[in-house]
Each structure stands twice: as structure tokens, then as C-alpha cells.
């Protein structure tokens with residue numbers, strides 16, 4: 024018998040199945056109200072428009088839309104994305120842009136071009152679980168820095184960098200999710216953005232700004248992106264159509280200094296040659312017809328209502344007096360509930376499932392799974408009725424657990 028294990032690389036042996044994807048299998052039974060997934064609301068999908076545009080693309084441009092394409096991406100889509108970025112005060116040219124298979128590929132390419140095994144990167148604590156797996160797959164060593172309601176704690180970042188320096192170590196990059204963080208739902212304040220850019224400039228460290236939710240703001244004022252604040256070519260930003268258009272197209276883009284985008288394109292060539300042309304043609308036409316912003320507006324108004332209801336229900340039913348806290352996001356898809364430190368939300372998950380309600384265990388979002396007293400709740404996918412019933416159910420489970 025062949026021993027497959029002897030054939031596998033150290034990289035793949037270091038990788039694990041996504042905890043979330045495994046959990047989602049348990050939560051998919053119809054009687055369970057799930058706040059576990061990270062899915063956009065299907066009510067926001069512009070199905071009719073996509074149908075019409077797809078027919079047009081195939082009729083007018085079928086031979087090109089079904090052909091191989093350039094690794095950089097479909098030029099008319101790139102031009103639309105450059106215009107879209109300009110609306111957010113980001114001025115880039117084609118050389119600063121790579122169209123990717125959504126932002127998960129952006130994260131993979133970042134890992135691929137920056138990490139030698141054992142290289143260090145700073146991440147937030149907690150952080151996006153998919154970034155942990157992408158970076159772990161290149162055997163990056165992740166050093167985490169706590170966050171609070173204003174995003175990454177810059178005082179702790181400074182101490183962490185000083186400690187690493189003492190050991191003669193320097194991180195390759197600092198990875199942040201500045202807008203409506205997944206999982207924590209918080210936003211990096213303007214003050215901290217300025218400080219972060221200053222530190223990156225002084226220490227000559229790259230920043231990876233992962234911002235899939237940036238356009239999904241339903242409260243408060245826009246804060247400039249790190250990319251728009253940087254004058255030194257320190258920032259690479261990752262974006263995606265997943266939360267503002269449709270996730271099924273698996274379409275996103277990375278922006279950054281030309282030298283870095285060049286390397287990402289070389290790395291992408293080895294992975295998949297190019298992003299599918301057909302979805303890029305459809306997305307380009309969708310943008311040319313000025314349909315994106317109205318779609319985003321509709322999405323934001325749906326999420327605003329759902330978030331408001333979830334917060335109201337949490338306020339009404341969660342045992343606040345027993346030390347349960349949660350974040351109040353200004354946008355995005357998630358909020359983050361924290362119990363007093365001694366409670367284990369991995370264990371409470373089983374009891375929640377018995378009561379037919381689900382969340383994602385917070386430990387999945389920590390380097391080494393080190394903290395267990397939090398969980399993530401999604402408000403974009405469940406219906407208003409499910410939010411009403413589900414939060415009440417969950418609050419009862421938590422109330423019973425906390426003595």
C-alpha cells in the first residue's frame with residue numbers, strides 16, 4: 024500500500040479544514056436558525072439584470088467572453104474599477120491593479136509572494152479565519168495584536184514590534200481589516216489609521232488592507248482608506264464583489280505599488296493563468312450601465328434594518344448584567360459577542376445547536392485558537408423573523424450557561 028503521507032508536503036500537512044466550513048455542515052439543517060454563515064442576503068442579488076447582461080455579452084462578445092484572458096484581468100473591467108476606486112479618493116493606473124478570483128485569492132497571493140517558511144506577519148486578534156489559513160499555507164508565523172472598539176490597538180502593536188526587534192526579527196507585513204471587521208464588526212479609527220501608516224513608514228513594513236465590506240456602511244461617516252492615506256507605496260489593498268454584487272462570480276481585485284502587483288500577477292499565472300473572462304465581461308457591463316451603486320444602496324438598506332433588529336433583540340434578551348458584551352458595527356455583516364473570560368463558547372455551541380440556533384465559535388478567529396469566550400453572529404443572511412426568534416433562543420442558552 025502506498026503511504027500518501029510520505030508524499031505530502033509540509034505545507035499541506037500544516038493546513039487544516041476550515042472550522043467554519045465544518046461547522047456550517049451542522050448548522051444547515053432547516054430547523055436551525057443560523058447566525059453562523061457569512062453569506063450576503065440573496066434578496067440583494069440582481070438576478071434579472073445579470074440574466075439580461077449575460078445574454079447581451081454572449082450575443083455580442085461570446086467568442087471573447089468564453090476565451091482565455093490576460094492574467095491582469097479584462098481591461099474594460101479594470102477601467103471601471105479604476106473609476107470606482109477614484110470615487111473613494113484612490114488614484115491608480117492599470118499597473119496598480121490585478122483582478123483576482125475574489126479577495127481570498129488576493130490573500131493567497133500575498134502569502135505566496137511575501138512568505139518564506141517562518142517569516143513573520145502581524146495580524147489582528149481576532150482576525151479573518153480565511154487569512155489565517157491562507158498565510159498558514161505558506162507557513163507564515165503569525166503574531167497577533169489585540170483589537171478593541173476602534174480596531175487594532177496601536178499601543179500593543181508598538182510593543183510587539185519593539186519585542187520582535189529585540190529578537191532581531193522584522194515582520195513582512197501588518198494585515199488589517201479596517202472597515203467593519205470580520206469577525207469583530209469594529210472599524211479602525213482615523214487616528215489609529217494615521218498612527219498605523221506612520222509606524223509602517225518608520226519601520227518600513229508593508230500594510231495589507233483587506234476591505235471587503237468597505238462599501239457596506241449603514242451608519243456613521245466614511246473614514247479614508249489606508250491606501251488613500253499612504254504616500255510611500257506601503258499599502259496593498261484587497262477588494263471583492265462578493266459583498267456588494269454577488270459572491271458566486273468569485274471576482275475581486277488587488278491594488279498596490281506596481282512592483283508588488285507585478286509579483287502578484289506572476290504568482291497568479293502559476294495558480295490559474297487568469298480569472299474567468301465571462302464573469303469579468305458581465306461585471307464590466309454591470310458597472311458600465313451604472314448598476315453597481317444602486318445595488319449597493321439596496322444591500323446596505325437591507326443590512327441596516329437587519330442589524331438594527333439584531334441589536335434591539337440582543338439589548339432586550341442577552342444577559343448584559345452577567346457581563347455579556349457585543350459590538351455595534353457601522354457596516355458589514357457581523358457582530359461579535361464576548362462572554363466573561365471563563366466561559367467556553369466552543370462548548371456552549373453544542374447546547375445552542377440543541378436549542379436549534381447557531382453561531383460561529385470565536386476560537387476559529389484566533390491564532391492557535393487561543394481564546395474561547397467569544398462568538399460571531401451574522402445578520403445579513405437570516406430573515407427578520409429568524410433574527411427575532413433566533414436571538415431570543417440564543418440569549419436563553421447563554422443566560423442558562425452563565426451562573
Ligand SMILES: Cc1ncc(COP(=O)(O)O)c(C=O)c1O
Pocket residue numbers: 061124125126127128151153200205233234235262263264265270274275
Ligand atoms: C476579511 C475578509 N477577507 C476576505 C474574504 C474572502 O472573500 P471573497 O473571497 O469572497 O472575496 C472575506 C470573506 O468573508 C473576509 O471577510
